[in-house]
Amino acid sequence: QVQLVESGGGLVQAGGSLGLSCEASGTIFRPNVMGWYRQAPGKQRELVAAIASNGYANYADSVKGRFTISRDNAAVYLEMNSLKPEDTAVYYCNLNTYGTNYWGKGTLVTVSS
Numbered sequence: 365q366v367q368l369v370e371s372g373g374g375l376v377q378a379g380g381s382l383g384l385s386c387e388a389s390g391t392i393f394r395p396n397v398m399g400w401y402r403q404a405p406g407k408q409r410e411l412v413a414a415i416a417s418n419g420y421a422n423y424a425d426s427v428k429g430r431f432t433i434s435r436d437n438a439a440v441y442l443e444m445n446s447l448k449p450e451d452t453a454v455y456y457c458n459l460n461t462y463g464t465n466y467w468g469k470g471t472l473v474t475v476s477s
Contacts (some may be wrong), residue, residue, distance in 0.1 A: 366461075368388040368467075370384060370469070370471040371386075373455060374474070376474070377442070377476050378477050384444070384455055386440045386457030393421065397414050397415070397458075398415055399440070400413055400440070402451075404450075409456065427451075450475075453470050453473060454472050455470060455473055
């Protein structure tokens with residue numbers, strides 16, 4: 365089993381910055397992909413950014429140039445800059461390995477205008 369625990373999040377003004385962290389524990393196989401998804405009220409969960417164990421990263425078009433994902437062994441980070449009100453959502457950490465998805469409980473990010 366894999367457990368994911370997020371930290372960070374909170375309230376920030378538009379144009380501000382925020383960082384999220386996620387620590388994974390348990391039996392973690394490689395290769396794997398760790399990433400961040402978000403779900404805004406009334407909307408479906410969507411991929412924000414993901415990074416593979418080989419370092420390859422991809423981003424949603426809406427966050428390119430503003431967000432940066434990184435990882436360190438069994439942890440993944442999301443640096444969020446130039447935040448917009450539309451970035452408001454619950455952000456979930458994800459780990460995918462051999463077709464199995466693991467999820468954190470989520471952390472709320474609120475961007476005020």
